Amino acid sequence: MMIKVNISSEIVTKPILAEAILETGVLLNISQAHFESSYCEVVADVAADDFEKMNAALSSRGAKVRSLDTPINWDEDECVECGACMSVCPTLVFSLDDDYSLLVDQSKCIQCGSCIGMCPHNALSLKDADPA
């Protein structure tokens, strides 16, 4: 499952992700990391069974953890099925079938958001993309 970890600027210099991984032994597969002057945000994949353990370890160090359970949202009315999204998606969520209709396999989505800016028709969005 995908999680989003918000780390405030006061603790951003501390290696809290590394500490949480070492403490729990739970693997995190990081797909995104953004650093702004006011906050830092990391998106990562974690096994569903290990989520509570990781959540506790990160939360105790001051991070805020949220599960991202809604994959990319596809607005079929806005979509013109050009396929612009296909080449920027790292996990092949998008494909064209034999009659050039766009297929969206949401189960592959890691919610990295790469496709959002690529879509010329604003047909792709992530729910609740802002930090909690």
Add this chain to the structure above:
Amino acid sequence: MVEKSIHEINSKIRDGSVNVVTAEEMVDIVGELGVEGAAKEVDVVTTGTFGAMCSSGAWFNFGHSEPPIKMQKVWFNDVEAYTGVAAVDAFLGVTQLSESQGMEYGGAHVIEDLIRGKSIDIHATAYGTDCYPRKVLDTSLSLDDFNQAIMQNPRNGYQRYNAAVNGTLQTIRTYMGVLLPNCGNITYSGAGVLSPLSNDPNYLTIGNGTRIFIGGAQGYITGSGTQHSSAGGFGTLSVQGDLKEMSSDYIRAANFDGYGSSIYIGMGVPIPILNEEIAASTAVTDADVSVSILDYGVPSRDRPSLRQVTYEELRSGSVEIDGKDVKTSSLSSFKKSRIIANELKDWISRGEFFVSSPVENLQTGVSARPMKQTEGVNFVSEIMSANVVTIYQDASVFKAAKTIMESSFDHLPVVNTENSLVGIVTSWDISKAVAEDKFDLVEDVMTRKVTTAKADEKVSVVARRIEQNGVSAMPVLNNNKNVIGIVTSDDISKLIARRT
């Protein structure tokens, strides 16, 4: 020899006996029946394309207000239109951006909103004359309220279009979409097998006055488009159609991240099969149409080509570049192109659309030229300071402070023993080090990620780089990463001041 006239074909359209196929279907028909058989059998081949066409817009006539106004400036939902013509005529271009919403909303969105039946806020200003006394006007109009709303696009329907890739180390955002670094993806546009001009590349049937499908309505080709380069196989069309008859199925506003707004236009051109030569050209396939893959990382009109590629390869999903399979994205919709070719086919089969003989054929053998620039282009070498002072990375911060005081530079490029650039240190870095009381060596306080320039780069290109990276100076490097000069934002400002 097969010889048919436009008149004969239109008679068949009228009596319902016409045989119309799409350009995709024609490939197999020519394969089966041969060129002569296909020319006998097929009367009209329909094409279709649906993609971004920035050189588009519409003329509007508002009708006269009471008291009347001669509009000097006019805005549609905060998007400015050109009204330097008669009192209440204006041209709204699709890439013009909203003054309040910026890149999110442009002329294209106004046009789509109008087609969708929405009402638009109009604001106009004027200087006032004896015949047109009014100076300000505000009203809300929907498409029906205009006397005319005529889409008139100076350049649409490119015969084919070069594909795009990015050879730099940073993601770039272009009108060809987001291009990932290190040739991470390829984007392309065009309908290939269904492309109108690729199906009649010698323009034997297409020209001024050709009736076409545009935006879901019947419109016309008004001539060769701007930048028409038929000599190289990059012909273009200028087209016109009635916005009031168009549908949002075939006219869609678009946003290209970091570029701005554009519009997707659905267009289909019928090709009457008058003889074998025309039949043969409509058998064109995706494999027959090739384009270059250009490096959009090079900010020049002469972007280097990495290789040639066919639409068949582009449409396969990946193309090899330097031994690596690179994923492709189409920016135009092949599915919609196909729908348009089929829609036009239905119109003709049902006797609702007649083919036409152009008044003039499109120009052949012409090429678009690059801009003549009388101001000359300035290069970094002309404005950089060549007497740049550098400092070694193992020098003391004290030495750096002293060097800055003794020279006229606020920025010291930091080099290693091979004289290669490893960082930059500014008077601010030194102040910060002193304030934090942790200063020893230059390498401890320097900035390691340095924005740099090369002497043979154009000033306008590095000016944008300085702005984007939020720096005030860039070391100028040779190919061995040796510092040969420094260029500052002041140097650039002075150059611009000299020009104005």
